[in-house]
Amino acid sequence: MTLFIEQCLNGLQFGLLLFLLAAGLTLVFGIMDLVNLAHGSLYMIGAYFAATFAAWTGSFVLGAVLALVATLLVGMVVEVVAMRRLYGRDHIDHVLATFGLILFFDESVRLIWGPAGLSLPLPPWLSQPVQILPGVFYSGYRLAIIVVTLLVAGFLYVLVMRTRIGMLIRAGASNREMVGALGVNIKLLYTLVFGLGAALAGFAGLMQAPILTVQIGMGENIVILAFVITVIGGVGSIRGALVAAIFVGFIDTLGRAFFPDLLRMILSKEAAATAAPALSSMLIYLLMAIVLVVKPEGLFSAGQK
Amino acid sequence: MTAQLTPRNIAIFVLLAALVLLPLYTGLSGNRFMLTLFTRIVILALAAVSLNLMLGYGGMMSFGHAAYLGIGGYAVGILAHEGIASGFVQWPAALAASALFALVIGALSLRTRGVYFIMITFAFAQMAYYICAGIARYGGDDGLTIYKRSEFVAPVNLSNKVQFYYICLALLLAAIYLVWRLVNSRFGMVIQGARSNDVRMRAIGFPTYRYKLVCFVVAGTLCGLSGALLANHNDFVSPSIMYWTRSGDLIIMVVLGGMGTLFGPVFGAVALLVFEELLPTLIKLLGTPMFGEQAARASEYWQIVMGPLLLLVVLFARGGIDGLLRKLSKERA
Amino acid sequence: MSEPLLTVDHLGKRFGGIVATDDLSLSVAPGELHAVIGPNGAGKTTLIAQLSGQLTPDTGRIHFAGSDITTLPMYRRSALGLARSFQITSLFLDLSVLDNVALAVQAHAGHSFRFWRDARSEPELRDPARAALTRAGLRDRAELPASLLSHGEHRQLELAMALAGSPRMLLLDEPMAGLGPEESARMVEMLRALKGELTILLVEHDMEAVFALADRITVLVYGSAIASGNPAEIRANAAVREAYLGEAEATHV
Numbered sequence: 001m002t003l004f005i006e007q008c009l010n011g012l013q014f015g016l017l018l019f020l021l022a023a024g025l026t027l028v029f030g031i032m033d034l035v036n037l038a039h040g041s042l043y044m045i046g047a048y049f050a051a052t053f054a055a056w057t058g059s060f061v062l063g064a065v066l067a068l069v070a071t072l073l074v075g076m077v078v079e080v081v082a083m084r085r086l087y088g089r090d091h092i093d094h095v096l097a098t099f100g101l102i103l104f105f106d107e108s109v110r111l112i113w114g115p116a117g118l119s120l121p122l123p124p125w126l127s128q129p130v131q132i133l134p135g136v137f138y139s140g141y142r143l144a145i146i147v148v149t150l151l152v153a154g155f156l157y158v159l160v161m162r163t164r165i166g167m168l169i170r171a172g173a174s175n176r177e178m179v180g181a182l183g184v185n186i187k188l189l190y191t192l193v194f195g196l197g198a199a200l201a202g203f204a205g206l207m208q209a210p211i212l213t214v215q216i217g218m219g220e221n222i223v224i225l226a227f228v229i230t231v232i233g234g235v236g237s238i239r240g241a242l243v244a245a246i247f248v249g250f251i252d253t254l255g256r257a258f259f260p261d262l263l264r265m266i267l268s269k270e271a272a273a274t275a276a277p278a279l280s281s282m283l284i285y286l287l288m289a290i291v292l293v294v295k296p297e298g299l300f301s302a303g304q305k
Numbered sequence: 306m307t308a309q310l311t312p313r314n315i316a317i318f319v320l321l322a323a324l325v326l327l328p329l330y331t332g333l334s335g336n337r338f339m340l341t342l343f344t345r346i347v348i349l350a351l352a353a354v355s356l357n358l359m360l361g362y363g364g365m366m367s368f369g370h371a372a373y374l375g376i377g378g379y380a381v382g383i384l385a386h387e388g389i390a391s392g393f394v395q396w397p398a399a400l401a402a403s404a405l406f407a408l409v410i411g412a413l414s415l416r417t418r419g420v421y422f423i424m425i426t427f428a429f430a431q432m433a434y435y436i437c438a439g440i441a442r443y444g445g446d447d448g449l450t451i452y453k454r455s456e457f458v459a460p461v462n463l464s465n466k467v468q469f470y471y472i473c474l475a476l477l478l479a480a481i482y483l484v485w486r487l488v489n490s491r492f493g494m495v496i497q498g499a500r501s502n503d504v505r506m507r508a509i510g511f512p513t514y515r516y517k518l519v520c521f522v523v524a525g526t527l528c529g530l531s532g533a534l535l536a537n538h539n540d541f542v543s544p545s546i547m548y549w550t551r552s553g554d555l556i557i558m559v560v561l562g563g564m565g566t567l568f569g570p571v572f573g574a575v576a577l578l579v580f581e582e583l584l585p586t587l588i589k590l591l592g593t594p595m596f597g598e599q600a601a602r603a604s605e606y607w608q609i610v611m612g613p614l615l616l617l618v619v620l621f622a623r624g625g626i627d628g629l630l631r632k633l634s635k636e637r638a
Numbered sequence: 639m640s641e642p643l644l645t646v647d648h649l650g651k652r653f654g655g656i657v658a659t660d661d662l663s664l665s666v667a668p669g670e671l672h673a674v675i676g677p678n679g680a681g682k683t684t685l686i687a688q689l690s691g692q693l694t695p696d697t698g699r700i701h702f703a704g705s706d707i708t709t710l711p712m713y714r715r716s717a718l719g720l721a722r723s724f725q726i727t728s729l730f731l732d733l734s735v736l737d738n739v740a741l742a743v744q745a746h747a748g749h750s751f752r753f754w755r756d757a758r759s760e761p762e763l764r765d766p767a768r769a770a771l772t773r774a775g776l777r778d779r780a781e782l783p784a785s786l787l788s789h790g791e792h793r794q795l796e797l798a799m800a801l802a803g804s805p806r807m808l809l810l811d812e813p814m815a816g817l818g819p820e821e822s823a824r825m826v827e828m829l830r831a832l833k834g835e836l837t838i839l840l841v842e843h844d845m846e847a848v849f850a851l852a853d854r855i856t857v858l859v860y861g862s863a864i865a866s867g868n869p870a871e872i873r874a875n876a877a878v879r880e881a882y883l884g885e886a887e888a889t890h891v
Contacts, residue, residue, distance in 0.1 A: 029420070082616060092564075096615060097620070100611070100613060100615030100619070101616065103609075103611050106608065107612065276439075278438040282432050292413075292424070292425045296416050298421070489758060490754055491757045494737070497730075504692075507711070508692070509803065
């Protein structure tokens, strides 16, 4: 039972983290109609920056803040240098060009930080387990991630639903021409939205850094999950991204934790041992395929295409 | 059609002549590595030709085309593992399995459009990847060694490298011929119409879904053939043959060469794979006189050049290699 | 009067809270040119979309040539002889002009699961396509890519494609939209030539053209028909003058 509660919390934490990635992706997707495979590179860069700045400053929090700002800047530079030229083009161009960016970022990181991974140690005050229920302890850091991501989600909600920028973002996600007609500085809006998405991705990366090793390619697998979430939730829908992210987080975490036992009931021990990790990785793609077969535009599609 | 001596036609002729004469060169010079490299190029060019049929002519942006490489490869690998070495069983099985898989995936995926289509084809390919990684009997993640290449009747012998190369080349040319007939037939007109404007096609009376599905299946089957060849070439098959980056490589070949052109994918495959081989050496060669040791180190990071190069091709050379050749041909005319 | 070729009974379509088509009924006799007019947002394009099968109505029935086509998909309606042109030019821009029309011919030449013969050298496809292009005045443009034609020529190509399928009835969605006066006049002449030979439902903003061409006119306001009759009756109709023509004339003058 304790294990189950812990895994559920892990699922929630992972789901919320995925939401940070998917939110940026779905905004960029919905507003600029841009498929950005390199979103995961920003996640990776956020983690590398955090590890580096935390080592320099000796403070976890200060390092995180600096990393966040740095990723935001990198995102805006990438937008101005490359992405801006891709708007309005075929998706295939986006896939190719951002695929090229992945290669570039991966190799740049290898060149700057070397092929070995980095680690980002937690400060003592975050690494204590916390008693959440009588007799049930849970990682304090993971709990902190849950709280912080919920705060960020709340901030995003207020930003998108209550502010002028948010109104433009929403309008842009459902009808691109209209925003242009309003006489808004579209170029600046796009740069800001892309930067915001990059900062969210970097934030996810730096928060995940103490749990996993910071390494090259860390962004690729997780950005695929973020894409899956974006598509399941419906392109351009932040609400859809949140629902789908939590769903995917749960399925992925619980699948990995409990699927092997289930499989052992039907298969031999060795067969189950090989099959379980692979098949539990597959669950999410199965979910996406089912959603798209039933609802070809995702669960909460924001705009008419 | 009368062939004119445009730079484009000359380039196609030179490319084909080079591919045909290559074993002569490698035989004389003893450069066996080059024969291996080009066998691989020809096989992947076949896969790119198949992707081009649906992507370039049909406008269906599949991001999971490598799945059929895997299915064709595993059909050969599994049958070989089970002691059935006859190519007359293995190859039809590879074709049938990829056709069936393409039929199911296509039937479901073609209900979606745009980004959703990209992602659902991608999802199915990932599923295929994980299924293959999960079957312990056939090596799981580690893959499956094939101890004996597909057996046909004498004098056909796939273990003979030159012969195998020519078989691959013949199949590639046959595939290009097939695509040429297809795209110019009534069927091909429908496929191209659907790429251009699907709503309009349906409005004037074409049930485009079924035509696109057939195109999807033909492309998948051809790619399955390429997978069967690749498994034979490597004497090995593993899930990595259908990892998503491989699907990305195939797209790069098609776009680099020129989408929706007959020989574009071949140009693209040659360019990409030769470039991948040469770039590290090139960086070392050009860089060492200027930067010394540093350049030698930098050559390991050749992808740092490859990435932006890809970006530049997308931004400034939309038509790919074929587009450039065509431009040259027009300027001459 | 003979049996109507197209009958629309109590058609209704809503988008969320907006009523686009409101209990609309009309009928078109064979050989008639029936015009549908109405101010912006009156639901004209939505009506055409439902007639051609792009949208499915929420309520009501549509009959064409004796059969119920309310829920048939677009291609089946097209096969029955109901052809549509688009308000926003919707062509195969990367194909040649002749290929565009040949595709329209091919759509009515049985299934297209023919994989080997070169379609561009089949006289069964090319000859009718050239004939349709000639009728639409585009014979000289046949080999150009469709993207190179002018706006007016795109409209002519639209018409050629609609004609190529030898339809029984044409649904024309604002064929004069965006045309200069000269091009408009040419289009009116072409439609006049087709009239009588084909049944036509014409949705159009250009009042001059509508009153010059139409046998009957239906006036839509907020998705429902407020009047239907021959041009003289519509001119005389008080409700129409008030709801629509008055306003239109006021802005025109």
